Structures are given as structure tokens and as C-alpha cells.
Amino acid sequence: MKKTISALVLAAAGFYAVSFDWPQKEIQTDSFFSYFGQLRGNTISSSLIFKDSSEIKAADKGKVIAVISDHSDDFGWFESALGNSIIISHNDGLSTVYSNLDDGSIPAKIEADGSVESGEYLGISGNSGWQEGESYLEFKVFDSENSSAVNPRILMPRTGKELPLSAGTITLIDSNGTSRNLLIERRLPAGKYRVYRTRQNVAVPYKTIVSVNGTTVESISYDVLTESSGKLGVSGNSHYSVKEIYPDSTRQLAGIVQLNKGSCTLGITVVNILNSASSISYKLDIY
The missing domain is CATH 2.70.70.10 (Glucose Permease (Domain IIA))
Structure with missing residues (x-):
């Protein structure tokens, strides 16, 4: 049945x-x-x-x-x-x-x-x-x-536990291609950044959420992949191609954020299909 x-x-x-x-x-x-x-x-x-x-x-x-x-x-x-x-x-x-x-x-x-x-x-x-x-x-x-x-x-029933998800190491890439590892760098120039989490080899979050001071600025969902120019990609605030979601084999895009001057808290959340979430946050000084 x-x-x-x-x-x-x-x-x-x-x-x-x-x-x-x-x-x-x-x-x-x-x-x-x-x-x-x-x-x-x-x-x-x-x-x-x-x-x-x-x-x-x-x-x-x-x-x-x-x-x-x-x-x-x-x-x-x-x-x-x-x-x-x-x-x-x-x-x-x-x-x-x-x-x-x-x-x-x-x-x-x-x-x-x-x-x-x-x-x-x-x-x-x-x-x-x-x-x-x-x-x-x-x-x-x-x-x-x-x-x-x-x-x-x-669309299918689920049994058992989900594979654990974590944000992993968070890196920010600015418009010039400069990489910022948030484990060691918390003072950053103002600007737009791509936020990457560590890619896991099997599991994929059902959703990734990036927030600033508790307000969501982007959510990327993996419920469907949509087609653009003959290729499938993921939708958030924009349609992202494979190269944007996975720039290499170690990173996965969590979202894009604009960081303005002042102190702020950047949050990254990964959500599984059962709506269970794992989050990490960083207090940043933006100049």
C-alpha cells in the first residue's frame, strides 16, 4: 500500500x-x-x-x-x-x-x-x-x-536517521577572488561575499541559509534543480550553475551576502529534509 x-x-x-x-x-x-x-x-x-x-x-x-x-x-x-x-x-x-x-x-x-x-x-x-x-x-x-x-x-517515505550535516569550515570570497577563512580572520573590508561551507561527499543539505544579525539574506533550496541554458542548477536569490555552487571539490555555496561597515553577526545554517538544522555564527568587524 x-x-x-x-x-x-x-x-x-x-x-x-x-x-x-x-x-x-x-x-x-x-x-x-x-x-x-x-x-x-x-x-x-x-x-x-x-x-x-x-x-x-x-x-x-x-x-x-x-x-x-x-x-x-x-x-x-x-x-x-x-x-x-x-x-x-x-x-x-x-x-x-x-x-x-x-x-x-x-x-x-x-x-x-x-x-x-x-x-x-x-x-x-x-x-x-x-x-x-x-x-x-x-x-x-x-x-x-x-x-x-x-x-x-x-516524494518518498523515509525511515531511519539522516546523515549528519554541519557547516564545516566557512570561507568568504570577495569580488576580487580573495579568500577569507573565518576560523582565523574576523575583520573584513565591506563588500559582497560568496559564503562557502565544507562540501560533504554524500549528504547534501536540503537547504542552506545565510543571515546577518539574525535576518535571512539568502536561502538556497535543494528541492528542485531548474534548467537554464540546457543545464540544471540551484535556485536561491539567483539561479546558480554547478561552477557557482561547487567551485571545486571541497566547497559548496551557502549563499551570497553584502557586509556593510560596522560590527555584525554572520550566521550559516544547514537544514536537512526533516527540518533539523545545524548552525554556526561569527562576530565580524567590517571596515
């Missing part, structure tokens, strides 16, 4: 009044290989990647719009080699993508223009895509009407 998602998650998802079952056996939510929104090569990942091989099932009933074999990757802003995959269209303009399936495991009856029921067997997760190591099913949810990728976790 389909499980409903909480009012909190529906509110966070905003406009998606739909829920999906797990595409494989339920697992603890702190045991994924990689979260939605994580840095992946030179892209922001639109996938939730599972860590264990399993039988794969349809997350909801729908119409099969594509069955992909081998390493087809000509799918625009899907942004990855999908391997053996199935794409299913559902209500509300949403489509689910089940990638990295084992060769020969997709049933012959699963074919384009056919229909599937919720929970119907689709195959076995494997390593047919470009993933390596412990990564298996690559699960995506797309909103084709809005050219966006939806975080699957806001």
Missing part, C-alpha cells in the same frame, strides 16, 4: 501533491551512495543513487515512455550516461527514471508505450551506467512541464 508523505514535506515540496513508493526495498535513509544535488563530475547530480543491488519496482503507476539500452546519453539535461534504463510518465507532469539496471534484467513486457502498475518489477540494479564502486540504482524524478529535476526524497 502506498505510504503518504508528511505535511512538512508537502509544504517543502510546495506544488507536488503526489507521493511515490520506494523504487527498491526500503533502506535506511542514511545509507545512500549519493544524495540529490551532490557534485558529480562537472554537474550537479539530479539523481538519488542507491548503495545496494536490489530488485527494482515502479514507484507509481504510469506509462513507459522509453526503454534505454547500453550507454545512451543523448537526453539533454538528464546530464549522465544512463546505462540500461526505464523512463515512466506519471500524473502531474512527473516522470521517473530508473537507471543503471543489469543487462538482461528488464522484462520483455516492459516496452515503450506500455503501462505499468505501482510496484511492478522493472529489473535488477547493476552497474551498466558510468558509475563505479558501490553505486547501483540511479533514481530520478523530472518535471517535464517546468524543465526541472525534483528531489526524489521529498
Whole structure:
């Protein structure tokens, strides 16, 4: 039986009044290989990647719009080699993508223009895509009407604990590219700064918040990735590309702030999908 998602998650998802079952056996939510929104090569990942091989099932009933074999990757802003995959269209303009399936495991009856029921067997997760190591099913949810990728976790039940999130080391980058590490430098010239936190290898915050004197100046959310110029990015006060969110493999953008002359308190908060927050603050002297 389909499980409903909480009012909190529906509110966070905003406009998606739909829920999906797990595409494989339920697992603890702190045991994924990689979260939605994580840095992946030179892209922001639109996938939730599972860590264990399993039988794969349809997350909801729908119409099969594509069955992909081998390493087809000509799918625009899907942004990855999908391997053996199935794409299913559902209500509300949403489509689910089940990638990295084992060769020969997709049933012959699963074919384009056919229909599937919720929970119907689709195959076995494997390593047919470009993933390596412990990564298996690559699960995506797309909103084709809005050219966006939806975080699957806001539409699925969750069990177990979340991976811990922390702000980590905070660095500020000014308009000249000068880096300021707040562990050792608290007196800064006035100006606009990009605020970066330490990137975690698996988990991604559901939201990052930057505040000045307790007032939020920017919030970047990872509920959806939106498309711009053929590439997916993250929205805050602006639309941010992968290079802006992840300038390198060690940092993730938390927000952009204007610091004016005087004393102030800069706050950085990372929030998980259950709305649990971890915060850090710094008293700064701006000249």
C-alpha cells in the first residue's frame, strides 16, 4: 500500500501533491551512495543513487515512455550516461527514471508505450551506467512541464536517521577572488561575499541559509534543480550553475551576502529534509 508523505514535506515540496513508493526495498535513509544535488563530475547530480543491488519496482503507476539500452546519453539535461534504463510518465507532469539496471534484467513486457502498475518489477540494479564502486540504482524524478529535476526524497517515505550535516569550515570570497577563512580572520573590508561551507561527499543539505544579525539574506533550496541554458542548477536569490555552487571539490555555496561597515553577526545554517538544522555564527568587524 502506498505510504503518504508528511505535511512538512508537502509544504517543502510546495506544488507536488503526489507521493511515490520506494523504487527498491526500503533502506535506511542514511545509507545512500549519493544524495540529490551532490557534485558529480562537472554537474550537479539530479539523481538519488542507491548503495545496494536490489530488485527494482515502479514507484507509481504510469506509462513507459522509453526503454534505454547500453550507454545512451543523448537526453539533454538528464546530464549522465544512463546505462540500461526505464523512463515512466506519471500524473502531474512527473516522470521517473530508473537507471543503471543489469543487462538482461528488464522484462520483455516492459516496452515503450506500455503501462505499468505501482510496484511492478522493472529489473535488477547493476552497474551498466558510468558509475563505479558501490553505486547501483540511479533514481530520478523530472518535471517535464517546468524543465526541472525534483528531489526524489521529498516524494518518498523515509525511515531511519539522516546523515549528519554541519557547516564545516566557512570561507568568504570577495569580488576580487580573495579568500577569507573565518576560523582565523574576523575583520573584513565591506563588500559582497560568496559564503562557502565544507562540501560533504554524500549528504547534501536540503537547504542552506545565510543571515546577518539574525535576518535571512539568502536561502538556497535543494528541492528542485531548474534548467537554464540546457543545464540544471540551484535556485536561491539567483539561479546558480554547478561552477557557482561547487567551485571545486571541497566547497559548496551557502549563499551570497553584502557586509556593510560596522560590527555584525554572520550566521550559516544547514537544514536537512526533516527540518533539523545545524548552525554556526561569527562576530565580524567590517571596515
